[in-house]
Amino acid sequence: MNPEATGSRTSLHRRIRPFRTGGMALGGVPMATVLYLQGAPPGSWLFLAFTALLWPQLAWLLARRSADPYRAEIRNLLVDSALAGAWVPLMHFSLLPGALLLTLTTVDKISTGIRGLWLRSLPGMLLAMAAATLVTGGAFDPETPMPVILACLPVLLIHTTSVALGSYRLIRKVGLQNRELDRLHRTDSLTGLSGRADWERHAAELLREQAPGGAAACLLLIDIDEFKRVNDRHGHAAGDEVLRAIGATVGALLRSGDRAGRIGGDELVVLLPSTPEPLAIAVAERLRSAVEAIRLDDYPDVRPTVSIGVAGCGASSTLRDWFNAADRALYRAKDGGRNRVVA
């Protein structure tokens, strides 16, 4: 799991709780097997009950009642490592469960996503290991009998699988969030059309790929007529509503290969690939009359119209030239009385 990356700091202890409860209980199985084979004294069994059953509940209570649950949970995680360290000598350095315990507690620290936590856990782990070695008088029996190997298997399989599942979920979540960020970056939030940068990149690409002799692409530059007056008379919210409605109308009328964008306050653009100018003019005329028919439920007095400049890319070597040609046509449309298409 990656508690820091998957949620807020305040819920770290809540997210770790099931993993600690399950992990300690599962880890208790090989420990109990070793103690049984060693004929361990009651004190070791009591310590096992504390580690495997009591500590997870105590850790939860300590974090929950703390004024700073996140810091309390970090302390709990360090205690987890110290407990694992103490259990290595208590199991007389039985090789497989000892190595498993130290590795898994360290992996748990790394997968919290908290920078350097695993390093911070090492001194406590080593100190607890030294103290427990003194208690056991340095008893050393590294051989791992078959029953202990078998008892290690569930914790090995379940822990590894759950860490892999956690990473899988995290990677998917990050992937989805990246896609969403990319979409937000490319889209104009008000109209749902392409944003300026995305649209310009697409237009420049189209211009570069324009096949010599092929049907030229056309550019429609659309400007809302007297939009300032809509804002001044009915408020900015009404202006936004007009922009949204025109954006939806433009988006709905285009073919799948066409690309519409909003490049400024009340200016929209449409790219029509492989479209002869007469056809582009017809598309623009259809857009113009569709906008003229827009009625807004909340602002029945608002009757938006648009002026549209049309330019084929044939004579333009740069996007700027192409855009200027459409802008000149738009200027003539405005000059000619607005609510019209000029090529």
Ligand SMILES: Nc1nc2c(ncn2[C@@H]2O[C@H](COP(=O)(O)OP(=O)(O)OP(=O)(O)O)[C@@H](O)[C@H]2O)c(=O)[nH]1
């Ligand atoms: N509601 C709203 N208004 C905006 C937004 N962006 C720009 N505007 C307004 O759009 C208006 C554009 O006005 P002008 O460029 O002067 O042009 P116009 O009033 O449309 O006049 P003509 O283009 O000559 O027909 C300005 O009042 C801007 O404040 C926006 O996101 N929402």
